Amino acid sequence: MTNIVSIQNIAGHVGEEITIQGWLYAKTGKGKIQFLQVRDGTGTMQAVLFKPNLPLETFEAGKRLTQESALIVRGVVKENERAPGVPGGYEIDTAELKVVQVAEEYPITPKEHGVEFLLENRHLWIRSRKQWALLRLRATVMRACRDWLDSHDYLEMSTPILTPAAGEGTSTLFEVDYFGDTVYLAQTGQLYNEANIYSFGKVYCFGPTFRAEKSKTRRHMTEFWMLEPEMAYCDLDGLMEMEEQFISYIVQRCLEERVEELKVLERDTSFLEKVTPPFPRVSYDDAVERIKKIRVETDDPELKALLEIEWGQDFGSPHETELTKLYDKPIFVYGYPTQVKAFYMEPWPNRPEVCKSVDLLAPEGYGEITGGSERISDPDLLLERIHHDNLPEEAFKWYLDLRRYGSVPHSGFGLGVERTVTWIAGIHHVRETNPFPRTLGRVYP
């Protein structure tokens, strides 16, 4: 069979005889006509088998096909608005059907399934339409990240995954035996990025990161992908300007390139269309006041309890959720209390209790998708902060060196890929945005 066509390009082949290589997603049939929904990885389209037009054995072979059987279909492409698929509206009038393998009874039926069952069968679940759309969207988000950064003179620098000590000294790390020594799986590449900017100016690292925290929420995984840009000669304002351009570009790329997938996900894209610079900037001080006001005004006693806050405390997810509901765009919350943030963040001028940190909160209640800051550039201040947090000075010797040889103001942030995709896709749980999610209590498959 020749002229193999991808389903995503089917619109350009109407009237032609083509071949589709794929798998049977679903099948419905009547006595003399059968409809095969065929996936090929790029989309789904209908192949029609009409008994009078086919050799009997071909029609009978079609009847024996089970869900997820591998098959190759040849026939003429026709436009037909009744034909379902992604993109819909096209079908193939089957002339030849080659059965590559008849699949065994497939566990995931087109009916409802529970989360536990689906996660146990994740290796098969990714074939389902919604999961397929979600992971295609993820790939676009990741590529858009790289495209924007690469075209703005950022250089991708790999940072180590095996690291000698805690990046920030706070989160729980996975331990790995390293020829008798203990090393840790990286939870950030930031410190290495800070070294890299002094050679390359603007850099980013992009890879998996690991947190051994026992978090069981829809926003947490133990292994997730993080993108961390870092920029020399960049202060907090410069960071926010860069972030809003960057995030807006990613969202707009998804709207352009993943129309069908967002349709499958039933995403209301009107929210995404509003994601253009500038984003609202809210100081931590203001944010606390607003949350206090919401807390006073709510009649819900449960929400009242969750929203309890005093200046100086970090926000929890309920606080973030309520804040984002006040806006229809992502918002920056900047100037968090120094005591709740990492040691390396630059203090606010004349207000040492506040630091030049900024989180980006996605709208519609999704909350934090990036966290960043301007970093301390003064060697004495950085050393003082390391001592203040009781961190081992010896481990940070190289990091302190960076402040001794041409230190400049610099900033960076980390973006959680799965959280970003979750928001853009408008879905409930981050685990579905990773092909094989690792969560507390699940490392299979």
Added chain:
RNA sequence: UCCUCGGUAGCUCAAUUGGCAGAGCGAGCGGCUGUUAACCGCUUGGUUGGAAGUUCGAGUCUUCCCCGAGGAGCCA
């Protein structure tokens, strides 16, 4: 680590006060020329998460354990 909910057929669930463990879907066979989670008929389906206990009798009650989900804290 804490709080809440859950575990019954391959899957999704039901089972009244402690009294014969059921339905839909899937799968198999047959029928149907426009299906969209097709429809109609027949067939197939069980270590009720595990252990112990109470009882004439436990899916149901008690104790312990295992597993999962949601949330909190922490974080992207």
